[in-house]
Amino acid sequence: MLHSLGRGAAIVVLYILVAQLGLLFSFIDGNVSPIWLPSGVSVLALLVFGRRVLWACWLANVVVSVGGGMSLPVALVFACGNCVEYLLAAFLLQRFAPRLEHFGSLRDVGVLLLAGGVAPIPAALCATTTLVLVNIAPVQVSPFVALTWWAGDAVGILILVPSVLVWYRLREKRALQSRVSVAALSWYGGGSLALAMLVFSDPLSLAEHGMVLVYALFLLVMWGALRLGILGATLGVLAVVMPAVVLTAAGHGPFVRHELNDTILLLMGFMVVSLIMALALSAVLIERDTAAEQARVLSKAVEQSASAVIITNPAGQITYVNPAFSALTGYESAEAIGQNPRFLKSGHTSGNEYASLWKAIIDGRSWRGEFLNICKDRSLVWEQMTISPLRDENGRISHFVSTAEDITQRKVNERHLRDALERAERARAELERITFAITHTLQEPLRSISGFAQLLERRYTPVLDATAQGYLGRVVNATERMYHLFHDLMHYVMVDDGSPHQPVGLETVIGNVCGALGADAVSVRVAGPLPVVMAAERQIHHVFEHILGNSVKYRDSERPLEIIVSAWPVETEESRIRKANGLPASAAEYWELSIQDNGIGIDPVFQPKLFMLFSRLHTIDDYDGTGVGLAYCRRVIERHGGRVWIESRLGVGTTVHLTLPLTLPAQKSEVEER
Amino acid sequence: MQRVQPLILMIDDNIADIELTREALREVDFRIELESVRDGFDALAYLRRQGHYANSRRPNLIFMDLNMPRMDGRETLLMLKAQDDICDIPVIVFSTSESPFDVRESYRNHAAAFVTKPVTIEELIEKLRAIHTLWLTGSAVQSLQHLTGVMGY
Structure with missing residues (x-):
């Protein structure tokens, strides 16, 4: 609050000071000033601090008017009219030229002129009407009063706002134009001021003939805008306008005419023309510089790109290649330019592919593909190439641009990988x-x-005697065991028999398996709903037969067996990222199942061996079995795109975890298609 | 009507399996005769009474393995079912295979049954007893005759 009060007070003081300065320039009785800078101060205050300082502008207006000899009611009306002006100007500038302080475009200059020109109109009309009504100004001079009022405020805004904004901006970014030195600006400002004072003080008493010299001042302003940018432009305008106003008001210089109207018109014209010229010139320069800078960055980007870039004309003749192209192919830019890119052709790519390439790019689409090209040193290089048409402003294709990456190494790796995969697949099938x-x-x-x-x-x-019977019994048992081994091994091998995957309700499967194991032996609790997965039904059935069978087989005789089956959707990396970004969740792709029992448990030492084929932890005499079960489970689950693992504590129980995808993993790899 | 002893033709290249089947059959019904050939090629010769099978007797039932040399069971089944005077003899596929593919393929080609060779002798006897009841007992044969009017058994 105190802060904003202080700020307001500062604005009031500044306004009054600038107003006193303005009265120096005034004609007749200090009433009519052709340049009323306080309006610029107020608009700037609104632009920089916002509308909450409007009261300060209003108060300053009242003080200045009363101090100038106006009655309080008239002063109040003036103040209100002027506040409308400031608000309107600030609104127009903020709304249509939010980046005004950069003066980066002609459009911003246009908006500034519009704001400066339109905003004072209501204030000028209001003030003139008041003056006529209270009989300060006679009716017949009212157009002149209105015009001067309007012009004074307009010029005040136009001169002060851009100059201060530009210099105010230097506060934040020192390097507005680092090319422009303070010394150059000082020399230029000082020189301009001196020259303008010389012209307008008219020491040779040229009077009207001095107009010729005024054109020289235009040149000066132009030079400032061209060489010193927006800083020079605003400095130059201030340097020539201030002496012009002061000295003309004092009755010197080429603008002094018999009719006051003519004098003021000439002065206004001079100010407005020099201002527009300076601002427009520097804006155009900045526009051009920005465009040139962008073009420079773009061309550097192409030049320094790691991809080999070729640009051709529509006829296919190379007009540009970048250094990466030369590094890749060995051809210098001079050797390549003017050629058709086909000089790199190895003949590996088919005519059909070229036809599709040309069709795509002439239709205006990009084309991507791989080429085997010949380098200058006769070596072959694989390139991943993207060719796109470039269009001119009329939509006609003006160039083609191709960017290429060297993928020779990738090709080699791919081939090795493919060979290795093929070998592995052959070996697996053979096995x-x-x-x-x-x-x-x-x-x-x-x-x-x-x-x-x-x-x-x-x-x-x-x-047979007892011994012979015993021997025979051992033979029979051994063969039976061997049968089971064969049987399980067959199952293990036959996982890849191409059984069709279909929706399998795990609830049903587990129900069936429990039924087969005998209801009295198993107390299975299913916690929550179990999913339907895409799977080979028989295999999934066998998996649960093994897992639940193990729970039954390795139960703890000390306590009743309890098995808990539960399932929940697994959060995949993608669904985690979706959630983190507030995107709608996709359907779970994986389910995790756990089958927990309170059996004898497995010593951690042996856990790594659990899923190995024919590995058993117990002797046949303790628990019978073939050592295939869990290996089979893992094979089935992995063939379904899932994972299986075990957590167990000796004497506490075992939990088998497995994941199953809801949809099928990609079935055949690319390798097999080739 | 002269009732003769039922005859089974077993097509299998494994002598031990034939022997075991013969022994097990003896426990089911000692009157059943079992002839054997070692593959489909010989089976066709036997059924067509060719070569030294000129005096062979038409079997009431055929047991057939799937994996055999020269002409395997799948091929043989097609040949048997394609021949007019043989296609009415029930063929029971008697194999070690458990593959669903083999099972479907056999039934598709008109096998009367698909039986996986059992592991224990008890099981074998059980299965043979069931086969005997279904296809070879007097009542089964008579029922078939009534149904079809064929008097060839």
Whole structure:
């Protein structure tokens, strides 16, 4: 509050001082001033501090008017009219030229002229009407009064606002134009001021003939705008306008005419023309500089790009190549320019591909593809190339631009990877074929051994003694165990049998498995709904058979077995990022399931070996089994695009975790298609 | 009507399996005769009474393995079912395979049943007993004759 009061007081004081200065320039009785700078002060105050300092402008107006001999009511009316002017000007500038202080475009200069020209009209009309009504000014001079009032305020705004804004901005960014030195500005400002004073003090008494010299002042302002930018422009305008006003008001110089109207008109014209010229010139220069700077950055970007860039004309002749192109192909820019890019062709790319390329870019689309090109040193290089048409302002294709990356190494890596994948796939298929064949072939003699051993047991038990019967029993048991091994191994190998994936309700599967295990043996609690996943039904069934079967098999005899099955959607990296950015969540792609039991648990030492084929933690005599179950589970789950792992504490229980995707993983890899 | 002993033709290249089946069959019904050939090629010769099978008897039932040399079970099944005077003999596929593909393919080609070779002799006997009841008992054969009017058994 105190702060804003102080600020307001400062504005009032400044306004009054500037007003006193303005009265110096006034003609006749200190009433009519052709340049009323206080209006500029008020508009600036509104622009810099906002509308909350309007009261200070209003108060200052009242003080100055009363001090100038006006009655209080008249002063109040003047103040109100002027406040409308300041608000209007500030509004127009902020609304239509928010970046005015940069004077970066002609449009901003136009807005400034508009604001300066339009805003004082209501104030001038209001003041003139008041003056006529209270009989200070006679009716017949009222047009002159209105015109002068308008012109004074307009010039006040136009001269002061840009100059102060530009110099005010230096406060924040020192380097407005680092090219312009303070010394140059001082010399220029001082010189202009001196010259203007010389012209307008008219020591040679040239009077009207001195007009010729006024044109020289225009040149001076122009030079300032061109060489010293916006700073020079505003400085130059101030330097020539101030002496012009002061000295003309004092009755010197080329503008002094018999008719006061003519004098003021000439003075106004001089001020407005020099102002517009200076601002417009510097704005155009800044516009051009900005465009040139942008063009320079763009051309540097192309020049220094790591991608090889070729630009051709519509006929396909190279007009530009960048250094990266030369580095990639070995051809210097002089060797490439004027050629058609086909001089790099190796003949690897088919005619069809070229046809599709040309069709795309002539249609105005970009084309992406890979080329095998020949370098200057006759080496071959693979390039990933993007070719796009460039259009001129009439929409006609003026150039083609191609950017290319060297992907030779990537190609080599890709081929190695593909070869390796193919080899691995062949080896895997071969291994499975062999395993399958072995399993099948070995089953035949096994069945003979087991069949005849059983037949022997069945038919000849009465004849055999106890020892022989024991031996026979061992043979029969061993063959049975071998059967189970074969059976499980077959299952393991046959995971890739191409069983169709279909929606499988895990609730049903677990119900079926529990039913098969025997309701009395298992107390399974399903916590929450279980998902429907895309899977090979039989395989998923076997997986749960193994997992739940293990829970039953490795139960703790000390306590009743309890199994808890639960499932929840897994947050993937993508869904996490979606959430973090407030995007709508996508449907869960993965489900995690856990099957928790309170069985005997697994010693952590053995946990790494759990999923290995034929690895068993117990002897056959403690628990029977083949050591295939969990390996099979892992194989099935991984083939479905999921993961399986185990957490367990000895004597507490075991939890099997697994994830399953809701949708299928991409089935066939690219390699197999080739 | 002269009732003769039922005859099963077993097409299998594994002598031990044939032997085991024969032994198990004896426990089901000692009157059943079992003839065997080692592959589809010989089976066709047997059924067409070619070569040294000139005096062979038409079987009531065929047991057939899938994996055999020269002509395997799948091919044989197609050939059997394509021949007019043989296609009415029920063929039971008797294989180690459990593959759903093999099962579907066999039924599609008109196998009467698909039986996986059992692991234990008890199971084998059980399965043979079921087959015997379904296809070979007097009542089953008579029912078939009534239904079809065919007197060839």
